[in-house]
Amino acid sequence: xNGQTPQHALAHRALGTxxxxxxxxxxxxxxxxxxxxxxxxxxxTLVYVLVTVGFNLVLGNLGQLAFANTALFGIGAYxxxxxxxxxxxxxxxxxxxxxxxxxxxxxxxxxTALRGIRNYYLAIVTLAxxxxxxxxxIHGEALSGGTDGLTVRHADFFxxxxxxxxxxxxxxxxxxxxIVKAVSNLMRSKIGRAIVAIRDNELxxxxxxxxxxxxxxxxxxxxxxxxxxxxxxxAVLIGQVIPESFGxxxxxxxxxxxxxxxxGSLFGSVLGALALTALPEFFRPFPGLYEMFFGGLLxxxxxxxxxxxxxxxxxxxxxxxxxxxxxR
Amino acid sequence: MAALLQLAGVNVQFAGLQALSNVDLSxxxxxxxxxxxxxxAGKTTLFNAISGYVxxxxxxxxxxxSAIHGLAPHAIAxxxxxxxxxxxxxxxxxxxxxxVLAGLHARIDASFAGIxxxxxxxxxxxxxxxxxxxxxxxxxxVSHLADVQVNTMSGGQQRTIEIVRAVAAEPPLLLLDExxxxxxxxxxxxxxxxIRRLAGETGIAVLLIEHAIDLVMAAADVIAVFNGGAKIAExxxxxxxxxxxxxxAYLGHA
Numbered sequence: 001x002n003g004q005t006p007q008h009a010l011a012h013r014a015l016g017t018x019x020x021x022x023x024x025x026x027x028x029x030x031x032x033x034x035x036x037x038x039x040x041x042x043x044x045t046l047v048y049v050l051v052t053v054g055f056n057l058v059l060g061n062l063g064q065l066a067f068a069n070t071a072l073f074g075i076g077a078y079x080x081x082x083x084x085x086x087x088x089x090x091x092x093x094x095x096x097x098x099x100x101x102x103x104x105x106x107x108x109x110x111x112t113a114l115r116g117i118r119n120y121y122l123a124i125v126t127l128a129x130x131x132x133x134x135x136x137x138i139h140g141e142a143l144s145g146g147t148d149g150l151t152v153r154h155a156d157f158f159x160x161x162x163x164x165x166x167x168x169x170x171x172x173x174x175x176x177x178x179i180v181k182a183v184s185n186l187m188r189s190k191i192g193r194a195i196v197a198i199r200d201n202e203l204x205x206x207x208x209x210x211x212x213x214x215x216x217x218x219x220x221x222x223x224x225x226x227x228x229x230x231x232x233x234x235a236v237l238i239g240q241v242i243p244e245s246f247g248x249x250x251x252x253x254x255x256x257x258x259x260x261x262x263x264g265s266l267f268g269s270v271l272g273a274l275a276l277t278a279l280p281e282f283f284r285p286f287p288g289l290y291e292m293f294f295g296g297l298l299x300x301x302x303x304x305x306x307x308x309x310x311x312x313x314x315x316x317x318x319x320x321x322x323x324x325x326x327x328r
Numbered sequence: 329m330a331a332l333l334q335l336a337g338v339n340v341q342f343a344g345l346q347a348l349s350n351v352d353l354s355x356x357x358x359x360x361x362x363x364x365x366x367x368x369a370g371k372t373t374l375f376n377a378i379s380g381y382v383x384x385x386x387x388x389x390x391x392x393x394s395a396i397h398g399l400a401p402h403a404i405a406x407x408x409x410x411x412x413x414x415x416x417x418x419x420x421x422x423x424x425x426x427x428v429l430a431g432l433h434a435r436i437d438a439s440f441a442g443i444x445x446x447x448x449x450x451x452x453x454x455x456x457x458x459x460x461x462x463x464x465x466x467x468x469x470v471s472h473l474a475d476v477q478v479n480t481m482s483g484g485q486q487r488t489i490e491i492v493r494a495v496a497a498e499p500p501l502l503l504l505d506e507x508x509x510x511x512x513x514x515x516x517x518x519x520x521x522x523i524r525r526l527a528g529e530t531g532i533a534v535l536l537i538e539h540a541i542d543l544v545m546a547a548a549d550v551i552a553v554f555n556g557g558a559k560i561a562e563x564x565x566x567x568x569x570x571x572x573x574x575x576x577a578y579l580g581h582a
Contacts, residue, residue: 182444189443189454190429190436197419197430204417207379208493209405209434264421324426326451327458 019320020184023270024177031166039165040237041278046172047233048273052257053183053266054226058106059255060264061187062219063199065123068109069254071130072102072224074137074246076231081150081241082143091155091162095175095232102228103221110220114213130251137243149242152235162236172233179226184266186222188326195219196264196324256294260301262308265322271309330393332357332533333378333501338387340370340377340557347373348557351387355501355533360523362536362544365554366577371537372414374554375503378535379411380404391501406434410494411503414537416486424473424481424489428461431493464492468522483510491519495526502526504536508543516540520547545569553577 055069076098083089137144155162162168194215197205235241261272283290314321331354340348348370363371376382380401389397436457442450465471508516551568553561555577
């Protein structure tokens with residue numbers, strides 16, 4: 001009952017590491033089997049992996065009800081689209097600014113949380129922030145193209161033209177793998193522990209000489225960075241950035257991915273995106289059914305499996321439990 | 329030897345209530361001082377004032393001669409004050425090991441960039457901390473709790489983990505708020521031994537709030553008695569046992 005001997009634990013951890021590296025390697029062969037449409041769905045899944053990883057940092061790891069995620073997503077997408085469509089930047093050069101813009105917005109959201117606006121109040125403030133941004137996309141026509149949005153063409157990644165789904169796939173896979181690995185490094189360190197400790201008991205965290213305010217700001221900013229980069233990938237994948245992509249329905253999708261995958265679990269974020277990105281596609285021939293299924297799914301998870309798919313997997317395979325330290 | 333911790337004329341007020349009035353108190357390295365008194369006497373408020381969780385209205389609190397009152401809790405902790413919490417201050421969804429590692433946070437010398445890129449140095453710093461945390465857990469006989477999530481532990485196991493976490497970074501000053509609540513008698517004896525060993529071997533100063541008078545008598549070098557927000561007596565256990573003011577406060581007659 002009291003768990004494993006250290007040797008067992010080490011063996012489990014080695015297995016966990018192998019799973020981490022095996023997944024992207026196995027994914028490399030997907031284009032051999034996929035047609036352009038399924039390849040598009042796979043690419044979209046990669047975008048949503050980043051969306052969910054970023055959202056989960058604040059919602060699950062830090063435990064703050066901040067719903068600015070579509071705002072961060074939109075800021076990243078618009079930043080990349082504006083730089084590419086108006087200023088003619090190549091895609092690769094537009095990615096860091098998209099991340100930085102998302103990070104700046106995340107930083108702003110953290111200030112409200114630091115000033116004591118928490119729980120439902122934080123949820124409302126951040127929701128309003130998202131809607132305000134959507135309003136500004138619609139009315140800032142000179143820059144954002146208004147309701148028609150911006151068209152992104154000729155995405156160039158260090159000389160590789162991302163004209164096909166396959167080309168986009170390999171570039172996206174590289175970016176997503178690097179970012180997920182970096183987030184994993186952060187979570188399995190003093191930084192990840194501090195963030196989760198704040199969620200569990202903020203007062204006690206401060207009593208251990210951990211500057212809680214600084215880590216709250218860090219978690220929000222990091223979340224904004226990751227989701228902002230997801231936005232830039234989204235812009236290139238869809239080729240069109242419009243205000244409608246960043247509304248409430250989209251936010252509910254992000255929220256569902258975090259919830260179904262597992263609050264506070266990096267592995268869960270990946271699972272949630274894998275499980276839910278393709279889902280709307282199956283329901284395309286049956287209008288109306290998707291919303292019903294989706295709503296039902298959320299309720300089922302909230303009631304029966306509130307810790308999501310990752311908790312189910314961790315129960316079956318302890319190696320897959322999220323750890324907040326590393327021993328090697 | 330100069331006192332490590334020095335409180336002079338400390339007042340704490342809550343809306344209309346004088347929670348602490350004019351409290352003088354000191355703590356020395358190697359000394360275990362117990363704070364006793366009825367519920368509402370102001371003992372936990374005193375801990376909260378020292379560790380920065382409630383502001384003081386008057387007086388001063390200094391550590392090693394420099395004032396610490398008015399600093400944020402994490403800044404006071406960074407100067408070497410650690411405390412436990414009466415109602416449990418653990419991180420319930422983390423394991424025993426991860427909790428103790430959080431106590432070592434400031435001692436892990438790794439930069440953000442180093443951690444982000446998984447550099448050799450940052451991994452070594454983390455590995456050292458994990459090894460130290462495992463040794464500490466082992467030293468208190470709870471190595472089997474390293475990989476157990478806190479919210480599945482018994483009350484006594486949680487208390488032990490919280491104490492390991494509090495002492496992990498070798499703080500010069502340790503504040504223990506009712507550490508023996510819910511502990512089985514043999515574990516309580518171990519706790520007394522542990523506290524004495526910490527003070528004796530590592531020379532840290534311990535302030536101990538405890539209702540179990542047998543434990544206080546066994547562990548403390550000095551006892552300070554509080555009632556109604558004021559310190560009414562202080563002295564060695566033998567003297568406190570017969571102090572008229574103490575008997576009055578506890579038994580209602582002298």
